[in-house]
Amino acid sequence: MSDIRQTTQDADEAQPTPHPVEGDAPADPAAQTGQDQDPATDPTLDPLEEEGEVAADYLEELLDTADLDGDIDIEVRDGRTYLSVVAEGDDDESLSVLVGEDGEVLEALQELVRLSVLSTTGRRSRLVLDIGGYRLRRSTALQEMALAAVREAQETGERVHLEPLSAYERKIVHDVVAEQGLVSESEGEGAGRHIVVSAEQA
Numbered sequence: 525m526s527d528i529r530q531t532t533q534d535a536d537e538a539q540p541t542p543h544p545v546e547g548d549a550p551a552d553p554a555a556q557t558g559q560d561q562d563p564a565t566d567p568t569l570d571p572l573e574e575e576g577e578v579a580a581d582y583l584e585e586l587l588d589t590a591d592l593d594g595d596i597d598i599e600v601r602d603g604r605t606y607l608s609v610v611a612e613g614d615d616d617e618s619l620s621v622l623v624g625e626d627g628e629v630l631e632a633l634q635e636l637v638r639l640s641v642l643s644t645t646g647r648r649s650r651l652v653l654d655i656g657g658y659r660l661r662r663s664t665a666l667q668e669m670a671l672a673a674v675r676e677a678q679e680t681g682e683r684v685h686l687e688p689l690s691a692y693e694r695k696i697v698h699d700v701v702a703e704q705g706l707v708s709e710s711e712g713e714g715a716g717r718h719i720v721v722s723a724e725q726a
Contacts, residue, residue, distance in 0.1 A: 575641045575649050576605045582640040605651040619656040630655055670700035677723040684721040
């Protein structure tokens with residue numbers, strides 16, 4: 525079984541539904557019966573909230589098919605939807621099969637989830653999927669990598685080439701390098717695209 529939790533930053537508080545008065549149009553039957561609306565047809569959902577719901581439904585079905593237990597957290601912040609799958613009881617090791625070596629399976633699953641959102645809503649998604657806290661741990665490692673590259677560039681005056689990274693990971697490194705006042709740029713194509721840190725001041 526999986527549990528879905530949703531968090532939205534700066535979300536408007538829900539307004540109470542007024543009681544109908546005589547002569548008013550009948551209320552929505554789905555609302556009267558407490559039935560859930562299909563996220564793809566619910567006009568009250570914000571687009572980012574909608575893609576979170578669609579993605580969560582896809583992931584919930586995936587977990588059931590794989591016979592894996594996990595809770596799904598949905599958060600909307602900074603104009604992007606973030607989904608995190610955590611194991612029940614914090615046993616994230618049980619979800620490692622969905623992460624794979626160096627996060628390769630996770631990246632593939634993220635693309636599948638985005639395609640599911642596109643298929644359902646007709647809109648392309650930039651959602652970020654994390655499983656078992658992998659991206660959080662990876663983010664910490666990337667920040668350390670960026671700081672090490674900054675130190676090397678400052679000490680040697682040479683351009684420092686980092687390992688190939690995904691677009692999401694490159695942004696983390698770019699942000700750290702910029703905070704340190706140095707310059708970073710992406711070079712290469714496809715799977716070989718990587719960041720070069722320069723000692724030149726930003």
